[in-house]
Each structure stands twice: as structure tokens, then as C-alpha cells.
Amino acid sequence: MSVAETKTLEQLAKAEARDYLWTLNFGPQHPATHTTLRIVLMLEGERVVDAIPDIGYLHSGFEKIGEHLNYNQYVTVTDRMNYISPLANNIAWHGAVEKLLGLEITPRCKYVRTILAELARISDHLLSNGAVGLDVGAFTFFLYGFYQREVLYDIFETLCGARFTNSYTRVGGAMHDMTPLVIEKIRAFVRTFPKTLDDMERLLNRNRIFVDRTKGVGVLSKEEAIARSATGPIARASGVTRDLRKDAPYLAYPDLDFKICCAPAGDCFARYLVRMAEIRESLRIVAQAIENLPSGPINVEIEERTALPDKKQVYTTIEGTISHFELVMWNRGFTVPHDETYAAIEAPNGELGFYVVGDGTDVAYRARCRPPSYIHFALFPHLIRGHTLSDVVAVLGSLNIIAAELDR
């Protein structure tokens, strides 16, 4: 750890020895931060001597709110964490809650969640790679990516009515099943998207300007990546072969055939390549899962008393009526063990985990989110030192910092 990192903002501002350095406030409102975060850059000419991230502008107390909303209500808050792939957050949150409850979801639900998690990954990677492209001057690439995100938004809208904040999962299932129209749209996407992906790769993979702007910039070594808790595509671009989908399999991943995408270089270009390769693998997963979608109910059985029974059961069976009554009355709900657990999924951005503490009621006692953006943004000063001011946007974009998840 360098000396500079240990100094506070005031100390650095006062340090007379460094008064030849120029201080630049990057953000909180800047087109290339994409969200609200601030970096105080110490510049010597074009060179970044030090960068001090200053975060908290979007802190909205999500973890505190989690202690006051019940397990189903809180899913709406998880949407607003990493809002470019909200479905992955929904799945991570309810995965953790179901682990706490010891609830085994139905095979169909596992497949549906797997498909949606992978579609969320595609949409996240399209945006984060698109943003890198946008920031270093490849606007066309960004538009290609955003057009396909629009197709995905359309799928999500058909699925659950919401384009952006999906809130699709529920404890023990989902808000409702996938309709045949959604399946048809996902099939069409799997069919048509590879062509655009080829075009996108042709646009940037050998693009001289893009490669020069990203290759060798912001290098993170394998040892550093592990020591600094990096996960997801950022760690994999540094040669860490860790992917929770293989290493701690959850949902339907053990049944599906896919590869882990890694690169040894650890620079911004490697992170771009890993994300592009992961999009292809995600498409393969979606294609396999959608063709092998098991039949059966999406929610767990009535006896579990966690998922709302469907209306037919409510009106025709006594168990359905009781279960519905128990779940919708404000002072009833379901009970959870007096215990705590941690469950994580491989979200598009890295390991997204929730540490949930149950206290018997249907409101979490503690709902800790392990946000990948937060941990990756801590890497930023380390990655940018010694590079030029124009590299700031490339590094920032390749880390895919989502300020809403950063600050929660």
C-alpha cells in the first residue's frame, strides 16, 4: 500500500510538497462516470499520480430498508442496486432467502431463473462493454449493444410487465410463469443475436484506436486480483479461474454445458474480451435451458406456505384459502429460522451475495448485500496510477461501476 493511499483528502490538499500537482475533480456529475460518483485526481501534466475515490452520493440505506420490508417486498429494492441487470439481483436475493428457509425450488423455476440470469448477464455485458466503447470513442458499438438491450427489455416486459425494475422473483418461485410468447421471443433472440455479436466483435476486436486505448491500461495481476477480493469478469480477465456457476453450482447450472471465459492479461482489453466471450457462453446456456425447460409448476407446493397459491387453488381448496390468507395478512406471513446464512450467485459484475439473518418473522433482521461494484471500485486508484487522464474513463468503464450498487 502506497503512502498516498493512507492520506485523507485534506492532508493531500494541504501537502505543500505536492503543490505542483494539479487536482481535478472527476464527477460527481460527469458523462463518463455514467452515474454519480466522484474521483479526486492528482495530476502531473497528463499523468495521474493518485486518485482518491469519494463515494456515497447515492447512499439510500438499502440495507436499513431491508430490515423493515418483508422478504418479498425487498425484491423491489434489489432491483435498484445494479439496475442494468436487476433480474440477477432478484435471483441472488431470493436465492439467499430460500437458502435460509431451506426451501428447494421447483425444477422449472430453476431453469427459468437460470435463463433470466443469463439474459441479465448479456444485457449487463452489452452495456458495460458498450460504455467502454462509448467513452473511448466507439459510439457505433454502443448503439449496436443498446439495440440488442432493447430487444432484451422487450423480453423482460413481456415476461413481467416491467422493462427496467423487474422484481420478478418471489420466495419459492416467481411472480408468474413464463408464457409461450416469452419463450418464443427468447428463442428469436438466441437465433438473431449471434449475427449482431459477430458484427460487434468485428467493430472493436481489431480496431486500432480501441485496442491502443485499452491494451496495457489498468493492469491487474492475478495475485492482486485475489488479494483485493476481485471477482467476476474482472478477476477472470486477470487469470483467476473462479466462477461460482462452476465452483459452487446453483440453480440449473450443473445440468448445462458451458465454459468459463478467462484471459491472462488483466488489462482493460482483456476485460472487454472476457465479457464478449461470456455473452457467447450465456447465449449457449440460454439456448440449452430454453429447449430443456422442465414442465410443472413454477412455485413451490402449498404446504411450504411461502409462495402465494394460484387463484384456482384459493377458490376451490381449503389449503389454498388458508395459505393465501396466512400470506397476505400483515401480521401472519411465513416464519424463517432464527439463523443466518450467506448465499451468492455469479452476477454479471462478480460475486453478488446476500448475508441474511432471520429472526423468526418474515422481515429480515439483517440484509447485507456484498456488492461487486463496491469492491471493484476500491481497486480503481491501484489500477489508474501512472496512466494518463484519458485512461480514467477506459478503466472506470471496464470495471463497470454502478453507483447505485456501489452506495446502496
Add this chain to the structure above:
Amino acid sequence: MIEQQTVAATSAQFPAIAWSEFRGDTRGVVPRDALFAVLQYLRDQRGFDLLVDITCVDYLNYRDADDRFGLVYILTNTRTNETITLRAFVNDPDPSVPSVVPLWPGANWLEREVWDMFGIGFEGHPDLRRILMPEEFTAHPLRKDYPLQGRGERHNFPVLQRAEG
């Protein structure tokens, strides 16, 4: 998921750890004074090289809880994919634990967040400042005795005035 050998070797070294199992997670409660030594042992001898998370739980109103704060360390061995959860309890008036930044540089911001939200001190932390809340803030908002809607701090924050003329 964890190998029995890891648990056995760790408890041979540190008999004071109380182990438990829940939904396939292996968890150990470590005495506060042994915390740093246990974490160092796990990192250096047992290959737990990835610090997944550091967080804290305030057990103020929790049933059967003897201690106020429970610190949670989640570690992973990236070669064997073992994951272990370690907990250590600290109490008022001066809750603090040794910082693990010397072991994992990635712990820096995680510990700052725990300090900011719970007011747990980390001895030896290089830069223990608030990270999410503003510098002027005095409370630790994720403590259970802090109300959801705050204590009106919001209205007393200094406002940056636009320069005249």
C-alpha cells in the same frame, strides 16, 4: 462446502473456535482475541486466499443473543473452493477488532463500511474514515437503535451556496 480436514486442523490449532453447520455452511465463532491469528492461519496455512466479505450484525434485540455486535468474515479458498464463515463478537463501550488490511488489501473499504455503519473500530486500519455517510455524520445508521427515518440530520447538513454575482 468445506473439507473436514480443514475444520479438524483449524480446531487443533485453535481449540476455542465453536463450530456449527447450517444449510451446508460451515461457521466458526472465534474469540475476539484470537481473530487475527485464526484469519492469518487460514490464509497462510489453509489457502483461504480470497476475502469474500466482511460485515457486521447488531444483535441488540435478537433472541438469545449475549453480545451486541457480531462481525462476519467470509473466506474462500480459490483452489479447493472451500468457503468458511467466521464470526467474532464484540461489545460496547468500545467495540473493536484488529484490522485485516495487512492480510488482504481488499479489506480496506469493507472495514471502512463496517466502521461507518456500525461504529466498530479496526485497530491498525490505515485509513479508517466514513465512506458512505457524509463526514459530518455522527451516528452509525445500521445499528438497531438508530431509527429508520433518521434523527433529522438531513435538515442540518451544510448547504453549498452559489457564489454571489
